Amino acid sequence: MIHIEIQSQYEENFxxxxxxxxxxxFDLYQKPVISLAILGDERVNWRPDSYNYTIAGCEVSxxxxxxxxxxxxxxWSELEASSNPFAIIVMAHLKTKATTGKLPQREQWKWKLIRGLYEKEFEREQIIKLFEIIDNMMTLSPELQSSLESKIKQFEEERTMPLMSNMELRGMERGKEIGKEIGKEIGKEIGKEIGKEIGALENARDFVKTxxxxRLGEVTLDVEQYLNKVSVLSTLQEIVKLAATANSLAEFKQSLARIQ
Incomplete structure (x- = not known):
C-alpha cells in the first residue's frame, strides 16, 4: 500500500x-505501508524525512x-524535454510559486506551458486534462486570462487540426472558477489531479521513478523502458515497494529480474 502526502507549505509537525x-x-488495512512525501514549499533546507521518539526504553521510528x-x-531543461505528464505539472507548480504577485510574468509562463502541450506526444484527452490542471493552478486576473484565451484562439486558428474548441475553452473557464473554490493549496491540487486524471498505471510508473x-539519484533508460512495458497495476505496486527498499540501483534491477 502506498501513502503519498502532498505538502505545499512548511509545517512543524509534518x-x-x-x-x-x-x-x-496499516491499522485499517493490515498491510505494509510505503509513505512518500512530496514537498512543494519554498524553504530550501526544509526536508523532513523521519519521525521518532523514545520513552522508557521504548523507541518508535x-x-x-x-x-x-x-x-x-x-x-528545468530536463523537465521541458520530458514526456512525463508529471514534469509539466511540476513546471506549472514552480512557475506559479515564482510568479506570486507577478501576474504578467505568470501569464507569459502559462502561455508557454500551454503552447508546449501541443508539442508533446500525448493523446488528445490527456492534453486537455493537463491543460485544465495548468489553467486551474496558474490563476490570472480576468484581463490577463482574457488575453491568454485570445492567444490560444489565434494559435488554434493557425492549426489545421485545432485541439481546443471554443466550447471547451468556456468550459475550462467555468472549471477554473470552481477550482478556485475547491482547492486553495497548490500542492493539494497537484495531488488531486495526478491521482484523478493521469491514470492509475501512469501514476504508478511515476511513483516508481520519483x-x-x-532515494538512488537516477532512473536509467533501461529501467524506464521496463516500466513502460508493465501494464498490470499490482505489478507496478510491487515495483514501488522495491524502489522504496532497495539500497542501490543494482539491487533494484536484481529484484526486478525476480518478478519478471
Missing amino acids: PQRMYIYNYRA LKFPTVKLLDYEEN VLQA
Missing part, C-alpha cells in the same frame, strides 16, 4: 502527521522518502 497516517493506514519539487528548478530519483 513528520508526526506522516507517522500518524502511516500507522492508521519512521523514515520516509522525500521529493522536493524546488530541486527540479535546477533541471522514489528511485529521490
Whole structure:
C-alpha cells in the first residue's frame, strides 16, 4: 500500500502527521505501508524525512522518502524535454510559486506551458486534462486570462487540426472558477489531479521513478523502458515497494529480474 502526502507549505509537525497516517493506514488495512512525501514549499533546507521518539526504553521510528519539487528548478531543461505528464505539472507548480504577485510574468509562463502541450506526444484527452490542471493552478486576473484565451484562439486558428474548441475553452473557464473554490493549496491540487486524471498505471510508473530519483539519484533508460512495458497495476505496486527498499540501483534491477 502506498501513502503519498502532498505538502505545499512548511509545517512543524509534518513528520508526526506522516507517522500518524502511516500507522492508521496499516491499522485499517493490515498491510505494509510505503509513505512518500512530496514537498512543494519554498524553504530550501526544509526536508523532513523521519519521525521518532523514545520513552522508557521504548523507541518508535519512521523514515520516509522525500521529493522536493524546488530541486527540479535546477533541471528545468530536463523537465521541458520530458514526456512525463508529471514534469509539466511540476513546471506549472514552480512557475506559479515564482510568479506570486507577478501576474504578467505568470501569464507569459502559462502561455508557454500551454503552447508546449501541443508539442508533446500525448493523446488528445490527456492534453486537455493537463491543460485544465495548468489553467486551474496558474490563476490570472480576468484581463490577463482574457488575453491568454485570445492567444490560444489565434494559435488554434493557425492549426489545421485545432485541439481546443471554443466550447471547451468556456468550459475550462467555468472549471477554473470552481477550482478556485475547491482547492486553495497548490500542492493539494497537484495531488488531486495526478491521482484523478493521469491514470492509475501512469501514476504508478511515476511513483516508481520519483522514489528511485529521490532515494538512488537516477532512473536509467533501461529501467524506464521496463516500466513502460508493465501494464498490470499490482505489478507496478510491487515495483514501488522495491524502489522504496532497495539500497542501490543494482539491487533494484536484481529484484526486478525476480518478478519478471
